Amino acid sequence: MSQQLFKLVGGERVPMTPAEIQNHMAAQEAAQQALENQPDPEPEFAALTNVQYMALVQKAAPLTSDQFVEIMETSADPDVKMVRLLLTMNSEPIHRDASLVSDGLAQLAAKGFLDEAGIARIKDAWPTV
Numbered sequence: 001m002s003q004q005l006f007k008l009v010g011g012e013r014v015p016m017t018p019a020e021i022q023n024h025m026a027a028q029e030a031a032q033q034a035l036e037n038q039p040d041p042e043p044e045f046a047a048l049t050n051v052q053y054m055a056l057v058q059k060a061a062p063l064t065s066d067q068f069v070e071i072m073e074t075s076a077d078p079d080v081k082m083v084r085l086l087l088t089m090n091s092e093p094i095h096r097d098a099s100l101v102s103d104g105l106a107q108l109a110a111k112g113f114l115d116e117a118g119i120a121r122i123k124d125a126w127p128t129v
Helices: 018-036 051-061 067-075 078-089 099-110 118-123
Strands: 006-010 014-015
Touching: 018 118, 051 078, 051 118, 067 078, 078 099, 099 118
Parallel strands: none
Antiparallel strands: 006 014
């Protein structure tokens, strides 16, 4: 299969030789292979408001309404209270890799509200930009 390709020489459109076409096609194929072999880019995770984060945890974990209210209002456990205080006092957007997230979820797991699969579901459900 012979294609007619052209190049610009001195502003003029000139047919490429068969050798130039072969070199051009090989370069195109190599470039395509390089693109296909690139790893998928890392996702960029959205920063969440406190309310968005709490809704994500409740839905993805999943937590029952009773569990959610216990965490956010009624638990007297000092570690759960600390998670609640840190979350409610936070005024910055919450990032997926923040210690507030990892430490808070670990505390909730230690207290039996979550398990490792629940933490994974929360991280997997985190929205991207």
